[in-house]
Amino acid sequence: MPEDALKVTYPPFYCFEVDFRMVWAQSPCEQLKAIRFRLGITTREVAEFSQKIAEAEGNPEFHISNAWLTQVENSDSVPSIFKLYSLSSIYRIKFTDLLLLYGVDMQHLSRHQLAAPLPATHLTNLEVYDPQRTVSFPIRFDRSFDIDNTNLLSRLVEVWGEVPIALIQHLDIRHGLYGYIGLQDMTLYPLLRPGSFVQIDPRVRKIQPMRWRTEFDRPIYFVELRDGYACSWCEVQDGHLLLLPHPLSPRAVRRLAQGTDAEIVGRVTAVAMTLTPLSTSSSDAAARLPGRV
Numbered sequence: 008m009p010e011d012a013l014k015v016t017y018p019p020f021y022c023f024e025v026d027f028r029m030v031w032a033q034s035p036c037e038q039l040k041a042i043r044f045r046l047g048i049t050t051r052e053v054a055e056f057s058q059k060i061a062e063a064e065g066n067p068e069f070h071i072s073n074a075w076l077t078q079v080e081n082s083d084s085v086p087s088i089f090k091l092y093s094l095s096s097i098y099r100i101k102f103t104d105l106l107l108l109y110g111v112d113m114q115h116l117s118r119h120q121l122a123a124p125l126p127a128t129h130l131t132n133l134e135v136y137d138p139q140r141t142v143s144f145p146i147r148f149d150r151s152f153d154i155d156n157t158n159l160l161s162r163l164v165e166v167w168g169e170v171p172i173a174l175i176q177h178l179d180i181r182h183g184l185y186g187y188i189g190l191q192d193m194t195l196y197p198l199l200r201p202g203s204f205v206q207i208d209p210r211v212r213k214i215q216p217m218r219w220r221t222e223f224d225r226p227i228y229f230v231e232l233r234d235g236y237a238c239s240w241c242e243v244q245d246g247h248l249l250l251l252p253h254p255l256s257p258r259a260v261r262r263l264a265q266g267t268d269a270e271i272v273g274r275v276t277a278v279a280m281t282l283t284p285l286s287t288s289s290s291d292a293a294a295r296l297p298g299r300v
Contacts, residue, residue, distance in 0.1 A: 035108045038078040050076045069093045085109055094101040117227050156189040157202075157236040159272070184209050184273055186229045186238060188280075194239045195253045198222060203280030205229065205238060211274035214243050222253070227275040233268055237261070238275065 043053065061069035068089035079086060086094065095102040103113050145249035173234045177207045184207035192201055199205075207229045230237045230250060238243065239261075241250040248265040252258040 034079050034083075036082060036084075038108055039094070042111075043080075046098060048097075048188075050080075053094075055118050056097045058088075060093050060096060074295065096134070153189070155191040157192045157238055158187050158189070158238065159184065173221065184229075184277075186236065186272075188238055190240070192254050193252075194237060194250070194258045195227065196256050198253050199238065199278060200280045200282075203278055205275045206277035208274040209273040209274045212271045214271070229272040229275055231270050231272050232263070236272070237269075263275055 020088040024166055043050075053071055053076055054073045059067060061067050066089065068087060069092060071090050075090075078084060091105050092102060094100070095105050098105075103162045106113060160254055166194035186205045188201055188205065189198060205227075214228070215226065217226070225240055227238060228241045230239065230241065230248070237250050240249060242249040244267065245263075246265060247262050248269045248271070250263065250269070251260040254262065
């Protein structure tokens with residue numbers, strides 16, 4: 008096939024950006040027609056352009072006939088992926104936006120994958136289907152933020168911004184509860200390392216009696232104190248809340264009046280932490296395991 012046969016060119020005045028907010032109330036077929044009208048091209052011209060794409064790709068499925076486009080613009084017919092590709096190219100619209108017209112949101116893929124975890128260990132990836140979309144994420148922390156003490160992430164953020172990062176698109180950090188384990192907080196070390204971030208479920212604010220087989224199954228709670236926060240195993244005894252450290256931790260059991268000196272913020276449901284020491288001081292402290300205080 009000659010080299011120039013792979014080239015598909017269109018008049019420059021066809022390039023423009025569609026504002027989907029103006030046509031979102033319309034049906035998919037009406038939206039396609041509205042887009043074509045705004046471009047000022049006929050169904051016959053669409054057919055000619057799509058024929059060049061079909062020839063370049065070596066697949067007749069990419070071709071859009073005059074009759075087919077007329078039918079799609081006046082019915083509930085759903086185009087094939089090949090014809091959507093051609094329309095994306097001719098109409099200068101992102102392929103993901105055309106899918107969105109028909110109720111297919113590619114941004115939901117990772118959410119559905121998380122909802123259907125596979126039993127076996129496997130490689131995975133996070134695709135950025137629309138890098139222009141943004142999510143709320145902290146872009147500046149409070150200057151008074153003390154990394155040595157445990158705290159709630161929402162109280163450490165000074166400025167929120169819209170960041171187009173697919174990796175964090177499902178983290179509702181601004182409205183959800185996330186905690187930071189201070190670099191000097193060795194309460195649950197080595198199970199929960201200093202410098203870790205934890206996700207908190209604020210709906211679980213009572214100690215739930217349950218049996219666990221290992222320390223990994225034992226519920227961990229994020230607790231608000233008079234002078235800060237703590238993250239630990241908890242038990243209730245005679246109206247007092249016991250903050251229980253890990254057996255290998257240098258910290259001692261803390262006994263606080265529940266409701267006045269300590270209040271449960273929620274149960275820890277997820278943890279993000281490094282597997283190597285964040286600082287020499289915290290590493291040395293763990294190695295020495297000083298007497299309980």
